[in-house]
Amino acid sequence: MYSSMEAANSTSTDDIVKRFAIADYVVFFLSLALSAAIGVYFGCTGKKQRTTQEFLLADRSMSIGPVTLSIFASFISAITIIGQPAETYTYGIMYIWVTLSYIPAILISTYVFLPVFYNLEITSLYEYLELRFNRASRIIAAACFILQTMMYMAVVVYGPSLAISAVTGLNTWLSVIAISVVCIFYTSLGGMKAVLWTDTLQSGIMFAGIFAVLIQGFIISGWDQVWKDASESGRLDISVDPNPLERNTVWSLAIGFAFYWTAIYSTNQTQFQRALTIPTLRKAQMTLWLNLPLLIIVTIMSSVGGLVIYSYFKDCDPLTSGRITAVDQLHPLFVMEALGHLPGLPGLIVAAIASGSLSTVSSGLNSLSAVILIDIINPLRKTPLSEKFASMFTRVTAVVLGLIVIAFTFLISVIGGAIIQTATVLVSTCSGPVLGLFTLGIIFPCANGKGAVVGVISSLAITAWIGFGASFNPPYTYKYPTSIEGCPADVLRSNSSLTTASTNKTVEELIAESRTGIQALYSISYLWFTLIGVLVCLIFGLIASFITGGNDIASLDSRLISPVADGICCCLPKRYKKYFYCGVDHHGKYLEESTSYDLKKEEAVEDSL
Structure with missing residues (x-):
């Protein structure tokens, strides 16, 4: 895009007659x-x-x-x-x-x-x-x-x-x-x-x-x-x-x-x-x-x-x-x-x-x-x-x-192009690692600070590597054919080297020509970059957290973890949802053991539904 x-310096559009009129400038600057x-x-x-x-x-x-x-x-x-x-x-x-x-x-x-x-x-x-x-x-x-x-x-x-x-x-x-x-x-x-x-x-x-x-x-x-x-x-x-x-x-x-x-x-x-x-x-x-x-x-x-x-x-x-x-x-x-x-x-x-x-x-x-x-x-x-x-x-x-x-x-x-390629790579490669970092924190209570840093740095390194590799070694892509058969004669005469259509290679042929090994990695569609960043951050982050002793879940502020089970398993009674909380106390200690009559009554009502 x-x-x-x-x-930037090659705008050969002399044949285009229509230009901005006064009314167009007025509308543009009025906005x-x-x-x-x-x-x-x-x-x-x-x-x-x-x-x-x-x-x-x-x-x-x-x-x-x-x-x-x-x-x-x-x-x-x-x-x-x-x-x-x-x-x-x-x-x-x-x-x-x-x-x-x-x-x-x-x-x-x-x-x-x-x-x-x-x-x-x-x-x-x-x-x-x-x-x-x-x-x-x-x-x-x-x-x-x-x-x-x-x-x-x-x-x-x-x-x-x-x-x-x-x-x-x-x-x-x-x-x-x-x-x-x-x-x-x-x-x-x-x-x-x-x-x-x-x-x-x-x-x-x-x-x-x-x-x-x-x-x-x-x-x-x-x-x-x-x-x-x-x-x-x-x-x-x-x-x-x-x-x-x-x-x-x-x-x-x-x-x-x-x-x-x-x-x-x-x-x-x-x-x-x-x-x-x-x-x-x-x-x-x-x-x-x-x-x-x-x-x-x-x-x-x-x-x-x-x-x-x-x-x-x-x-x-x-x-x-x-x-x-x-x-x-x-x-x-x-x-x-x-x-x-x-x-x-x-x-x-x-x-x-x-x-x-x-x-x-x-x-x-x-x-x-x-x-x-x-x-x-x-x-x-x-x-x-x-x-x-x-x-x-x-x-x-x-x-x-x-x-x-x-x-x-x-x-x-x-x-010119080099800085634009860099900007594109930065945008596409930063979103995945950062999403992975927040996912570590909000979904996985066992993840700790050391694991988070290792995860996000590893993810940034790998996604940047793939992103820059794909930017400077662009993959083969299929472009649909275009034609100049209906162009005016003066347009055709101005460029004798024009062809009537673009490549007719099929998608399958282009993929068959794709590179192997590390070059194939650079051919991965840009649409998968964010997912790659998330997965790398989660895998490296969780492994590093496990190696460094994990996290003290009992002392973790429950507000920092999303109670996903409340949304996914919304019909389950609260006392069963606790098994999906990974040890995080989202709704109070009464979920584990409670002598409160009112709370027990609430759970009994929920169980009957």
Whole structure:
């Protein structure tokens, strides 16, 4: 999905006539102005973000609606809006099966992880790790979050800006600076409330942009023709091959990616901090469930959008013909060609892409401010910062981090592909080990601090090894055929070396050519990376815990362990559930022996049910 950034200085799009009109610029900058205005409003009203509770957690007074949309918008970034249609165009509709992974991810996040973290009344997710294990595990997890979030924010800003610039004429750095400055402004001024309400606005803009592409695409090509073209090209084919070397299968998307989304919704500060803005646990859980239909809808629409774009370009592939330099430019090119005649509509869709960047970056800046203050600064001091100074510190931190993001985007533009590969690897390889670390703590009471550190370091080392190996030794992947047989004569004459179609090798042929030994390890689908990280962390962590003497379960605070049996075996009487608690006393000593008449009566009633 980051391929558009590999051609930073190669945007051969002279044949594209349509460019941004005045109406498009007005719509685009108006959307940015509205976001900035929300920051001004919350920065000048109420408590004016004078406390860290207000700045970081919105005083825990937010309603379900804006928090739901903010959680949704935080990880439905601009890369999703332009990258997912490109994924379908290139690799077919298979990615739509990722919707199956959302259900177990949200189920686990809602009933296993969130209740433990929420009831501890912590602000940073990584505080849990010091309570459960030790400070070293807390610092490792916090460092992973800081590093991967900073890199990801830079990619989210720069990549889409470059893709948009290539086909609209909107200057890349104008887009980068505008998005970054507006983000820094309303995040540092309006705090969490501004972030939540701007995310709500931006979610609406993103949906409007996605709908506009679908509606206009079906108007041009026709509903039946879009599906016919997709079927004839093989883009509706489904793979149920369990081979982990195949890029996309039902199994890897439904199972492998379920762990990725569990990491996002369970053990990521950006999402957890939004849940904390809700006054009750039940409402916080509801926001996660309300995310489920939103995720499914946007995934389906974006995937179908890729089929619409293919139907439009089926006879003259823009990438093969040289009209664009990277597949991520397909979506912006389609917007300018198919919707360019409607004043302001291209501006709306580019605003939707920008909104994806804004929501991701603003959420990241606010969460990073919290982690740096709570997990890095406060532990280094004998006493925490005063409320007044802490509030000022979080504002300044948001500004500084925003400027660093701009610096990172400049670094990406200079260095090119290598830094993008590094950013991609960091994001994909950190989520698994961190999820494994939290799983050790929350599910396995026998795991101790030494085992946790050994587990997460081992997992980070192995997943980074596989990730970097796959990045610099990319596996073979099947791309569906494209054609330039219908290209205008002037396009064909401009490049005499053009071929009429891409490779016709089958998936089976490509897998047969796959490498063996260590090279085969690098060919594992990226969808399994998070699961690999979790398993490595659990295996090494539990072994190390056993070797180092395990954990004193009797003295363990039961609030730090999830009573999974209460959810899985909810119909069992309490006295039987205790056998599933692994020695942790979740509901009081009366479960083991009690002389209380009332409690015995309660158990007798339960047994009769």
